[in-house]
Amino acid sequence: MTVDVRARTYTIIGPEPEWWYRDLISCLQATFGSVLARAGTDPLSVLGAGWRFLHLPGDVRPEEFYYPCPVGASGEIDLGSALAPHHELHSRWWQPADEDDVWREVRETLAADRLVIAAVDNFHLPFRPAYGDVHAAHLVVVYGLDETRGVVYVSDAMPPAFRGAVPIEEFLRSWGSANPTDVKDAFFSDSRIGRRCLDVRLDATPAPLTPELLGGFLRTNVEAFTTVTVASTGLAGFNAFAAELVERCRAADAGALRELYPFGWGMQAQASLHGELLRNCGRQWGDPALAGAGRAVEAVAHAWTGLRFTGAHGLEDPRAVAADIAHHATVLHGKYECAVDAVGAAAARL
Amino acid sequence: MFPPVCDGPDNIRSAGQFIGVPAGRYDWIHVLAASERRCEDTIELSFADGSIDAEPLRISDFWAAPAWFGEVKAFESLVMHYPHHIQRGVTALMWAQRVPVTRRTDLTGILLPRNVALHVFAITLQRHGQLT
Numbered sequence: 001m002t003v004d005v006r007a008r009t010y011t012i013i014g015p016e017p018e019w020w021y022r023d024l025i026s027c028l029q030a031t032f033g034s035v036l037a038r039a040g041t042d043p044l045s046v047l048g049a050g051w052r053f054l055h056l057p058g059d060v061r062p063e064e065f066y067y068p069c070p071v072g073a074s075g076e077i078d079l080g081s082a083l084a085p086h087h088e089l090h091s092r093w094w095q096p097a098d099e100d101d102v103w104r105e106v107r108e109t110l111a112a113d114r115l116v117i118a119a120v121d122n123f124h125l126p127f128r129p130a131y132g133d134v135h136a137a138h139l140v141v142v143y144g145l146d147e148t149r150g151v152v153y154v155s156d157a158m159p160p161a162f163r164g165a166v167p168i169e170e171f172l173r174s175w176g177s178a179n180p181t182d183v184k185d186a187f188f189s190d191s192r193i194g195r196r197c198l199d200v201r202l203d204a205t206p207a208p209l210t211p212e213l214l215g216g217f218l219r220t221n222v223e224a225f226t227t228v229t230v231a232s233t234g235l236a237g238f239n240a241f242a243a244e245l246v247e248r249c250r251a252a253d254a255g256a257l258r259e260l261y262p263f264g265w266g267m268q269a270q271a272s273l274h275g276e277l278l279r280n281c282g283r284q285w286g287d288p289a290l291a292g293a294g295r296a297v298e299a300v301a302h303a304w305t306g307l308r309f310t311g312a313h314g315l316e317d318p319r320a321v322a323a324d325i326a327h328h329a330t331v332l333h334g335k336y337e338c339a340v341d342a343v344g345a346a347a348a349r350l
Numbered sequence: 351m352f353p354p355v356c357d358g359p360d361n362i363r364s365a366g367q368f369i370g371v372p373a374g375r376y377d378w379i380h381v382l383a384a385s386e387r388r389c390e391d392t393i394e395l396s397f398a399d400g401s402i403d404a405e406p407l408r409i410s411d412f413w414a415a416p417a418w419f420g421e422v423k424a425f426e427s428l429v430m431h432y433p434h435h436i437q438r439g440v441t442a443l444m445w446a447q448r449v450p451v452t453r454r455t456d457l458t459g460i461l462l463p464r465n466v467a468l469h470v471f472a473i474t475l476q477r478h479g480q481l482t
Contacts, residue, residue: 023411023413023416023418024387129432129437131435159413159414159440160414160437160439161439301388302389302390305386305387305465306391306463309386309466309467324464327464
């Protein structure tokens with residue numbers, strides 16, 4: 001007679017993951033924030049340090065967690081590096097290697113006291129507002145697995161915010177969902193979930209944020225905004241993106257507006273975090289110009305609202321909203337120009 | 351300037367509409383509004399002497415969000431009604447924001463921004479020198 005002596009319960013050590021949330025971020029920043037907070041690092045100081053514009057034509061995917069990320073030399077996609085270019089934050093996508101034991105890597109990661117970030121389809125998760133209603137690609141933090149009780153422990157900072165047990169069968173439906181095309185959500189459906197997971201690592205403890213250190217980050221950010229490259233980066237990249245967007249709307253290409261919403265979310269979230277960090281640092285260090293530069297960056301985030309939602313509401317008739325899309329792109333361009341100027345001036349004194 | 355109680359929409363989706371107002375001296379324009387995500391845009395105030403001033407209109411997100419622009423919370427729902435269920439833990443918010451009228455002459459109209467994320471439910475004008 002043989003006895004199965006394998007452990008059946010795997011959880012991280014210590015308290016449950018912290019929720020980290022801001023109203024303009026997506027599940028991407030929220031889940032990375034949970035990992036950073038658990039590492040004892042202020043998520044805002046890491047996720048808010050970088051500020052870029054990058055558009056990768058043809059790359060945008062209908063997922064809440066889409067973020068433009070160039071493919072590395074060895075073919076890897078490192079979202080951590082894209083989100084936090086000034087820190088040793090790295091990530092890699094993985095999927096279960098063994099279809100007959102899809103939990104193996106999750107067990108190993110949890111046993112190593114590390115969090116798992118899992119892609120899911122909201123349609124199948126009972127705690128999500130979209131449950132049983134709308135298909136949408138989302139990220140959650142997995143912090144425990146109890147195969148005896150048949151539950152996965154999940155943390156999700158996005159409203160309504162949830163932390164607790166989800167039946168394994170329901171989680172598997174969500175984790176393995178085809179996330180089919182859903183007319184109720186044209187922006188985050190039609191993207192196979194495929195049991196994808198993110199392994200996130202902070203390879204070095206960030207140095208304390210000083211004016212000198214932040215000044216270096218800001219000068220690098222501003223240089224990237226003001227340097228013309230072959231890719232769609234910086235202010236020139238934004239202009240190219242905006243011009244193409246307007247042209248595609250005039251040509252009645254609804255795909256342009258389907259891409260605008262998820263792409264813009266990443267840019268909007270990043271600007272909001274960067275602006276908040278600068279505003280906080282300016283207040284803490286008695287530097288009103290730095291705080292004001294932060295507010296200027298936040299104005300960029302707010303201007304993304306007009307562009308994204310004009311596109312969202314104009315999906316049925318792109319040609320009809322082309323003029324309003326052009327208007328909001330012009331406004332946003334102006335906000336970028338002002339913010340880059342303000343950040344550059346503040347950085348020069350740090 | 352509440353819309354009349356009747357069938358149909360209870361708010362204006364901001365799309366560049368011009369709202370004429372009783373000509374007079376006002377200090378504040380109070381706006382009852384909600385926004386799909388944080389919205390920071392510009393309204394244009396028209397005056398009897400032909401002058402026009404642009405002023406910021408800032409409205410926080412309606413979906414389970416803080417008063418990012420320091421508005422007064424006008425209403426907050428206990429739950430959110432979705433097409434097929436009622437969601438606990440997600441509130442819908444409507445904000446009471448105000449816009450200054452800095453020019454000391456008669457206001458005659460308000461041009462709303464071209465921003466469909468912004469929903470205006472009511473506008474109240476506060477006369478010059480009138481206490482809130």
